Amino acid sequence: MPVTLGHLQRMKSVLKCVLFVPITLCAIYLIPPSVKLFIGFIPMEKCHLESAKMLNLDSSVDASLNLQSRPDVLTCTYWKAPIIWEGMFDPRLYDEMHKMRGSSVALTVFAVGRYLDAYLHTFLNSSEQHFMVGLPVTYYVFTDMPEKVPNIKLSPLRSMKVIKVEKNFRWQDVSMMRMKSISDVIESDIRHHCTHLFCFDVDQVFTGRFGSEALGDSVALLHAHYYRLPKHLYTYDRNPNSKAYMETGDFYYHAAIFGGSWKNVKALTEACYQGIMEDKQNNVEALWHDESHLNKYMVLHKPSKVLSPEYCWDTSIGFRSDIQVTRLLWAPKYYDTLRTP
Numbered sequence: 001m002p003v004t005l006g007h008l009q010r011m012k013s014v015l016k017c018v019l020f021v022p023i024t025l026c027a028i029y030l031i032p033p034s035v036k037l038f039i040g041f042i043p044m045e046k047c048h049l050e051s052a053k054m055l056n057l058d059s060s061v062d063a064s065l066n067l068q069s070r071p072d073v074l075t076c077t078y079w080k081a082p083i084i085w086e087g088m089f090d091p092r093l094y095d096e097m098h099k100m101r102g103s104s105v106a107l108t109v110f111a112v113g114r115y116l117d118a119y120l121h122t123f124l125n126s127s128e129q130h131f132m133v134g135l136p137v138t139y140y141v142f143t144d145m146p147e148k149v150p151n152i153k154l155s156p157l158r159s160m161k162v163i164k165v166e167k168n169f170r171w172q173d174v175s176m177m178r179m180k181s182i183s184d185v186i187e188s189d190i191r192h193h194c195t196h197l198f199c200f201d202v203d204q205v206f207t208g209r210f211g212s213e214a215l216g217d218s219v220a221l222l223h224a225h226y227y228r229l230p231k232h233l234y235t236y237d238r239n240p241n242s243k244a245y246m247e248t249g250d251f252y253y254h255a256a257i258f259g260g261s262w263k264n265v266k267a268l269t270e271a272c273y274q275g276i277m278e279d280k281q282n283n284v285e286a287l288w289h290d291e292s293h294l295n296k297y298m299v300l301h302k303p304s305k306v307l308s309p310e311y312c313w314d315t316s317i318g319f320r321s322d323i324q325v326t327r328l329l330w331a332p333k334y335y336d337t338l339r340t341p
């Protein structure tokens, strides 16, 4: 059979993925602690706004942010969205304002297959201690085994809904198909009950306040492994055949957390799902799956609030003076046992 140009291109992109993924994983997990420490000294740009009043405000309380209180890090983006770090905000002001406004928060989390036993109990228990304490919260737990969802005692104003989903064979599909399930439940339920929404990976543990300062119209998180690296090292999808393809962007966002108003998260999840399905039709898969599509969406639709890696830290990185508090930590990953079908 003659080798066509299409064949060659496909082989090239497969080869790229095959080489790129292990190299990136090695880069992240095997770089020696001394190099990780060194990365912590790469300076970050600085926010040039004189006052938070100059931000594009999601809500009036964002004008109370102190952009100068953290001279060690970038506290705003060039499109005038705040980047939230410890020390910049008064938690009481945020909580009071959101209580007065009647904000209510949906949290979506998926625990499919072995991820349920491994992580869900710890995730939910810790969330009860730290996530949006004092505000009404509804958990939307998606699982293939509703009967195994742990019975957690929830605080007043907090409730849980369990939604059954099919278990996809490939873990990549479990991860990507979240976009579809989330957009469906926003339409059928969340939009009638909640003002805001956060979508979480389950393999994490809350360890500190994750409060109303994180609420905004469209919220993205700086990936702990990339926030101090130069842009050319960001692992965007570079395959022109994928809908997630991008040359360059603003930051590398971590798909383990994203959020916003129900309207914005609906638009985001719909767009990402559409990109994922188009890729499937074209027989391509983005390098980091839903995360690649999320990064593409966020470069086209800038988030109105960005969370620092304090909101999702990986302790394997080691000490960083800029991480003044850890609010959520990566749980240990047991890929070999959890991801095998």
Ligand SMILES: CC(=O)N[C@H]1[C@@H](OP(=O)(O)OP(=O)(O)OC[C@H]2O[C@@H](n3ccc(=O)[nH]c3=O)[C@H](O)[C@@H]2O)O[C@H](CO)[C@H](O)[C@@H]1O
Pocket (backbone or CB within 6 Å): 109, 110, 111, 112, 113, 114, 115, 116, 171, 172, 174, 175, 176, 200, 201, 202, 203, 255, 256, 287, 288, 289, 290, 291, 292, 333, 338, 339
């Ligand atoms: C370092 C690394 O490898 N990062 C990638 C990896 O993140 P992660 O290693 O964090 O992915 P993950 O294994 O946590 O999967 C994402 C989430 O999907 C859910 N889930 C997944 C599989 C399953 O069998 N059951 C289940 O419930 C669960 O909520 C989990 O937290 O994969 C993601 C898949 O989009 C992104 O590509 C990330 O960039």
Ligand SMILES: [Mn+2]
Pocket (backbone or CB within 6 Å): 201, 202, 203, 256
């Ligand atoms: Mn994860």
